[in-house]
Amino acid sequence: MRTRQLLRLVPGLSRLVRSLDSRERESRLLTEECWRLANENHRLKAASREVRAKRAATEEIPLPPDVLRLMVAGTDDAEWFVTAGQRAAESLTSLLAKNGIAIDTCDRILDFGCGCGRVIRHLRHLPAELHGCDSNPVAMEWCAENLPFGAFAVNALESPLDYDARSFDLVYALSVFTHLPPHLQAHGMRELHRILKPGGVLVISLHGDALFGRLNRAERADYRAGRLVVRGGDLAGTNHCAAFHPPAFVRGAFADGFEVLELAPKGAKGNPPQDAWLLRKRGEA
Numbered sequence: 661m662r663t664r665q666l667l668r669l670v671p672g673l674s675r676l677v678r679s680l681d682s683r684e685r686e687s688r689l690l691t692e693e694c695w696r697l698a699n700e701n702h703r704l705k706a707a708s709r710e711v712r713a714k715r716a717a718t719e720e721i722p723l724p725p726d727v728l729r730l731m732v733a734g735t736d737d738a739e740w741f742v743t744a745g746q747r748a749a750e751s752l753t754s755l756l757a758k759n760g761i762a763i764d765t766c767d768r769i770l771d772f773g774c775g776c777g778r779v780i781r782h783l784r785h786l787p788a789e790l791h792g793c794d795s796n797p798v799a800m801e802w803c804a805e806n807l808p809f810g811a812f813a814v815n816a817l818e819s820p821l822d823y824d825a826r827s828f829d830l831v832y833a834l835s836v837f838t839h840l841p842p843h844l845q846a847h848g849m850r851e852l853h854r855i856l857k858p859g860g861v862l863v864i865s866l867h868g869d870a871l872f873g874r875l876n877r878a879e880r881a882d883y884r885a886g887r888l889v890v891r892g893g894d895l896a897g898t899n900h901c902a903a904f905h906p907p908a909f910v911r912g913a914f915a916d917g918f919e920v921l922e923l924a925p926k927g928a929k930g931n932p933p934q935d936a937w938l939l940r941k942r943g944e945a
Contacts (some may be wrong), residue, residue, distance in 0.1 A: 666728045668903075672727070673821070674810065676778075687763055695723075696698035700784050708727045720783045720861065721777075721781050721784075721806065721807065722806050723742075724741075724776035724777070724802050724806070725802070728775070728776040728798070728799055728802060728839055729741045729776065729800060731775065731776075731796070731799070732775030732776055732778050733778060734899060737863075741778060741866065743930075744778065744930035744931075745777075745778040745779050745781060745782055745930060746782050746930070747929040747930035748778070748782075748928065748929060748930030748931060749777045749779050749782035749783055749930075750764070750782075750929065751928060751929035751930065751936065752779070752832055752834075752863055752925060752936075755922065755924060755927065755936055755938055756830075756861070756863070758922070758940070759921050759922055759938055761828070761861060763783075763786065763788075763830070763868065764787060764788070765785055765829075766786070766788045766829040766830045767788055767789060767829050768788060768789045768791065768827060768828045768829055768830075769783070769786070769788045769789070769790055769791065769828065769829065769830045769831070769832075770791045770792070770793065770823070770828050770831045770832075770855070771783075771790070771791070771792040771793075771810075771831055771832060772793060772798075772832065772833040772836060772848075773793070773794055773795075773834070773835070773836035773853065774792030774793065774794050774803065774812070774832055775794055775796065775799050776803060777802075777803045777806075777807050778793065778798045778863070779804075779806065779832070779834060779930070780792050780810055781807060784807075784810075788829075788830075789811075789895040790809060790810040790811070790920065791810060791811050791812070791813070791823075791828075792807075792810050792811075792812045792813075793812065793814070793815045793821065793822075794812075794814065794815070795814065795816060795817050795897055796814075797814045798922055799803050800812045800813065800814045817844050817847075817896060817897055818839070818844065818847060820851060821851045821852075821854075821855055823855045824855070824933045825854050825855060826854075826855070826856070826858065827855055827857070828855050828856055828857065828860055829856075829857055829860050829861070830853050830860065830861055830862075830863070830923065831855070831856060831860070831861075831862050831863075832862070832863040832864070833848075833852070833862070833863070833865070834863075834864070834865045834928060834930075834931050834934075835865055835928075835931045835934065836848070836864070836865075836866055837849075837865075837866060837903060837905070838866060838867050838903050838934065839896070839897055839898060839899060839901045839902065839903065840896055840903060841893030841894075841903070842888055842890060842893075842900065843894050844896055845888075845914070847905070849914065849915075849916070853917045853918065853941060856941040858941055858942075858943045859940060859941060860940070860941045861921070861938060861939065861940050861941070861944060862918065862938075862940075862941070863936065863937070863938055863939075864936075864937050864939070865928035865931045865934040865935065865936055865937075866903075866905040866910065866934060866935050866937060867902065867903065867904045867905060867934060867935075868904070868905060868906070868907060868923075868925065868926075868934070868935035869907070869925065869935075870925065870926050870933040870935070871904060871933065872904075875889060875904065879891075879927045883904060884906075884907050885904045885906075886909050887906065887909060887914070888903065888905060888906070888909050888914070889903065889904040889906075890902070890903045890904075891903075905935075906925060908935060910923075915937075915939055917941065917942055918939035918940060918941055918942065919941075919942055920937065920938075920939055921938040921939065921940050922936075922937070922938045923935060923936075923937055924936040924937075924938075
């Protein structure tokens with residue numbers, strides 16, 4: 661018997677068929693939603709595994725003691741220490757790549773003012789010979805004992821660096837010149853210029869326009885005039901000494917002997933809110 665005739669002959673059968681059709685559609689939609697949720701759950705689990713793998717790779721290296729983390733990061737929070745260091749390493753690599761410089765082609769790299777290895781620990785995968793130096797002997801002792809992929813040395817703030825001239829392809833100094841008075845800044849820049857190869861590059865982070873609002877009236881006048889502003893110069897090398905660098909000053913006296921390749925406002929990730937500067941040592945006769 662035809663289905664249409666059957667539906668007329670059997671009372672309520674039509675409603676039952678419509679109900680079954682509706683349930684079939686609901687079942688199909690439910691199945692599709694289940695597959696969607698399953699796929700999303702699989703994607704989230706995969707992403708979570710990737711995050712855990714990256715974290716595990718980082719945590720193969722021991723964390724420095726609380727007091728050392730506090731000295732270099734302004735907080736002893738372990739998660740921030742690792743995260744901020746990773747961001748700094750990534751922004752360093754990105755800034756170089758943006759300017760056609762592949763960090764993995766550098767033969768020798770120096771972390772100037774490396775503290776207890778906040779950034780250099782995230783560069784250990786590179787084929788380069790890694791070096792770090794700092795004026796804090798306790799931090800350097802910890803690095804030497806716990807970061808076997810690098811060579812670490814203590815440097816006095818006013819002494820020459822214990823490296824040969826023209827010996828590094830890349831030097832980076834993150835949150836270093838932000839805490840030095842003028843004469844030590846000048847000394848440090850001369851030394852970094854000396855140890856860089858001709859054409860070698862320097863990446864530094866500085867307090868710039870983003871912090872203009874924190875200056876007092878007299879400091880703002882100096883900053884607008886292109887003059888370096890320094891507070892607490894007698895506490896050199898600590899967070900109690902703060903230096904603010906107008907772009908005009910950096911492009912002038914500060915970067916003498918260098919070509920400015922890029923200023924990235926607030927581009928020093930992991931060192932907020934500091935500007936990132938990429939400088940290239942000019943060729944020598």
